Amino acid sequence: MSMRLDGKTAIITGGAGGIGWAAATLFLEQGARVVVADYNEAAGMQRIASLDPKLQGQARFIAVDVSSEEQVEAMAHAALAWLGAIDILVNNAGITRDAMLSRMTTEQWKQVLDVNLSGVYYCTKHVSPHMAARGKGKIINTSSIVGVQGNLGQTNYAAAKAGVIGMTRTWAKELGYKGVCVNAVAPGFIATDMVASMPEQAIAAMSERVPLRRLGQPEDVAQAYLYLASDAADYVNGTVLEVNGGLSI
Template identity: 60%
Template sequence: MRLEGKTALITGGGGGIGRETALLFAREGARLVIADYRVDSARSVVDEVAAIGSEAEWIQVDVSDQESVKRMAGEALSRFDGIDILINNAGITQDRMLTKLTTQEWQQVIDVNLSGVFYCTQVLVPQMVERGNGKIVNTASIVGVHGNIGQSNYAASKAGVIGMTKTWAKELGPKGIQVNAVAPGFIETAMVATIPEKVITKLRESVPLRRLGSPLDVAYAYLFLASSESDYVNGTVLAVDGGLVI
C-alpha cells in the first residue's frame, strides 16, 4: 500500500494510461480524483475504483481552459483535504506534416499538452507548498526529446513539458515537492490505434523488446515517481520506451 493515505488527481484519468494509473493507485491505497473532459469515461473509472474498495470522485475539466482548471481544483480541494499527487496525464495529438499543419491543429495540441500542464500545476502547487510536500508527475514523450515526423506540434508540446519539469524541480524542490516526468514510447492506446497496421508492425520491430508498451507499463512508472520510493528523484525524465531510444 505505497500510496495509503494519499490523494492523487489524474488528468485524462478516464481512459488509456490514465485509467490504468487510477486502478493501480487505488490498489496501492490512494484516494483518487479522476479529472477528464469525458464524463462517461470518468464515471466508469470511478465505479471501477470503488469496486477495488478505494474512494474516488470524478470532475469534468477542460485542461486547455484556465477557468475550467480553476473550477476543477476548487472542487477537488473541497472534497478532499488536499492533493498530494498530481499526475498531468491529459494529452491529444493532431498529426500532420509541417507544410500541411494548420494553425488550429498547432494551437489545440499546445493548449492541451503544454498549457494544460501549466494551468493544473500552477493552481494545485500552493496547497502542496503550504504542507511542505507533494509529488508532480508530468507526461512527456520520447518525441519531445528526439522529434518525430509529422508531429511538430506534439513534439514541441512535450519538449516544453520537459523544460517545465526541470524548471519546477529547481523551484519547488526546496519546498519539499518533487517534480518529474515520464516519457513514454509507443504505447497501445487509442492514440496509437489510429496508426495504420503496417506502420505499427514497423514500430514494433524497431523496439528492442519487440513489442509496444502497455498503459500499465507507464502506470508503474507513475507509481514509482508518486511514491516515497522516489523521494530523492527530482527533475528526471524517465523513458518508458522498451529501449527504442538508447
C-alpha cells in the same frame, strides 16, 4: 502487504484514457484516493462505475478541459474540497493533431499547445501552492519520446512535450526547496486506443523498432508514475524517466 500509496491523495488528468485510467486503478489498488479528471464526462463516469465496489468510494470523477484555466481552477478547488489535501498531481492529459509542417494548420498547432503545454502549466499553477504550503508533494508531468527526439508530422506535439520537460526541470528548482518533487515520464510507443486504431502493419513495424520487440502497455507507464508518486522517489527531482523499451527514433 503494505500499499505504496496508503493514505495518499492524487489528481490524474486525462484519467479516463488508457494510460490515465491504468494509473488511476493502480493508485487506487495501492491505497490512494484519486480524482479522475478528464474532458470526457461519459467515459469518466463509466470508468468509475466499472470499479470494484470496494474502490468506488476512493475515486471521484471531475470533468475538466485543461486548456481552460477557469475550469482547471474549479477542478483544483473541487478536488481539494473532497480530498482534504493533495499529495500527488499527474499531468497526464494530452491530445494529438498530427500533420507535416507544410500542412499543419494554426488551429492544429494551438489545440495541441493549449492542452499539452498550457494545460500542464494551469494544473501545476493551481495545485502546487497547496503542496508548497504543506511542505510536500509529488508532481508528475507526461512528456514523450517525441519531446526528447522529435518525430515526423508532430511539430506541435514535439514542441509541447519538449516544453513539458523544460517546465519540469524549472519547477524542480523552484519547488524543490519547498518539499515538492517535480518529475516527468517520457513514454515511447504505447498500446493505447489511439495506436490500436492504426493498421496492423504499422503497429508491427513500430514494434520491430523497439529493442524489446513489443509496444509498451499503459500499465508500464502507470508503474513509472507509481514509483515517482511513492515515498521511494523522495530524492528524485527534476528527472525525465523514459519508458520506451530502449527505442531510439
